[in-house]
Amino acid sequence: YDYIFNQVKGDLEYSDSISLKNLEYFYHEGKGASNIHLNYIEEKYKLDGEVTGINVNRLNKEFIGKCDVSFRGEGSFNSDPIKFKVTSGDIYFYEGRIFSIKGNGDIFTDFLDFRIKSRGDIWYANSASPFTFLLNKNSDNYTGSFKLNLLDINLLIPWGDNIGTMKLDGQIFSNQDSELSTEGHAVIEGQVLSFPSFPHVLENFKGDVIFKDLNFTLRTLQGTMGGGKVEGSGYLVIKDDQLEDIFLSFSGTRMDLYPLDRTSFLLDADLNLNYVNKKLLLSGNLDVLSGLWKREIDEEISFHSEPSLSSSGSKVLDMLEFDLKLTGSKDL
Numbered sequence: 001y002d003y004i005f006n007q008v009k010g011d012l013e014y015s016d017s018i019s020l021k022n023l024e025y026f027y028h029e030g031k032g033a034s035n036i037h038l039n040y041i042e043e044k045y046k047l048d049g050e051v052t053g054i055n056v057n058r059l060n061k062e063f064i065g066k067c068d069v070s071f072r073g074e075g076s077f078n079s080d081p082i083k084f085k086v087t088s089g090d091i092y093f094y095e096g097r098i099f100s101i102k103g104n105g106d107i108f109t110d111f112l113d114f115r116i117k118s119r120g121d122i123w124y125a126n127s128a129s130p131f132t133f134l135l136n137k138n139s140d141n142y143t144g145s146f147k148l149n150l151l152d153i154n155l156l157i158p159w160g161d162n163i164g165t166m167k168l169d170g171q172i173f174s175n176q177d178s179e180l181s182t183e184g185h186a187v188i189e190g191q192v193l194s195f196p197s198f199p200h201v202l203e204n205f206k207g208d209v210i211f212k213d214l215n216f217t218l219r220t221l222q223g224t225m226g227g228g229k230v231e232g233s234g235y236l237v238i239k240d241d242q243l244e245d246i247f248l249s250f251s252g253t254r255m256d257l258y259p260l261d262r263t264s265f266l267l268d269a270d271l272n273l274n275y276v277n278k279k280l281l282l283s284g285n286l287d288v289l290s291g292l293w294k295r296e297i298d299e300e301i302s303f304h305s306e307p308s309l310s311s312s313g314s315k316v317l318d319m320l321e322f323d324l325k326l327t328g329s330k331d332l
Helices: 311-319
Strands: 006-014 018-027 030-039 044-055 066-076 082-088 100-109 114-124 127-138 141-150 163-174 180-193 202-212 215-225 228-239 242-257 263-276 279-293 320-328
Touching: 018 044, 030 066, 066 100, 082 114, 100 127, 114 141, 215 242, 311 320
Parallel strands: 279 320
Antiparallel strands: 006 018, 018 030, 030 044, 044 066, 066 082, 082 100, 100 114, 114 127, 127 141, 141 163, 163 180, 180 202, 202 215, 215 228, 228 242, 242 263, 263 279
């Protein structure tokens, strides 16, 4: 199964069966202790053990934190499950977005192939988001599914002050290269979706996303901003843990906004967000229908807000550049 154990020691006994007693080892910096007995003739097994302090970053370099795993089972191959529990300490992939995981499940196996059924909760900001995970291995083929009902989307966004949820359904399967692949669908909706360094939020929003591996397509995003209707769509591609491409298109009509301090504009907007030369370029047109200018003509203009940013959110701001055209008609 490509599990690598280090500094292993214990007692090995074998005849018609195999026993590993008082087994001690390290797995991704976690300290393990187990007892294992396998009888392949009678297809019986007995095992118990735990691994404490596993470095989650060694499993997936996007995450920081540690977790513990315990397991116990006895009986017949493929009939009597190995029961396991997973608990974590503080884990994060955005600094300031700390969460923990509590899960448990069953493993049915003949110690060649297996079926895993697990469920649990992701704990974040005093909310428990339930998930399920199913995975089957038959020879070199994998199939499975996963579901998550995320109750707080701030866990996914590097800047805070959002109010919303996400429902995720996905499938797991083996691709043509016998590697694990995923695809699925997510619905995000809520009351507030904020944006860095922008003084307005998208209210009463709902979006529809489909994905295959790390290619994401935003089929629809709708909401209101400044009393006007906003719609969007686009895609995002991640390759080798790096952003490779992004295109998001947004349009808004009759929005009452104050993009510059002490001004108020009624405007229509057509904006695009592109990934160009490792920068995020926000470009498009702002068509001002009417406006109020509440400032001295020679006063410095600022464009600023104070979102709650993680270090990842700050990196987004460092990447952001603007190419906006402001036009005025009618009363302006």
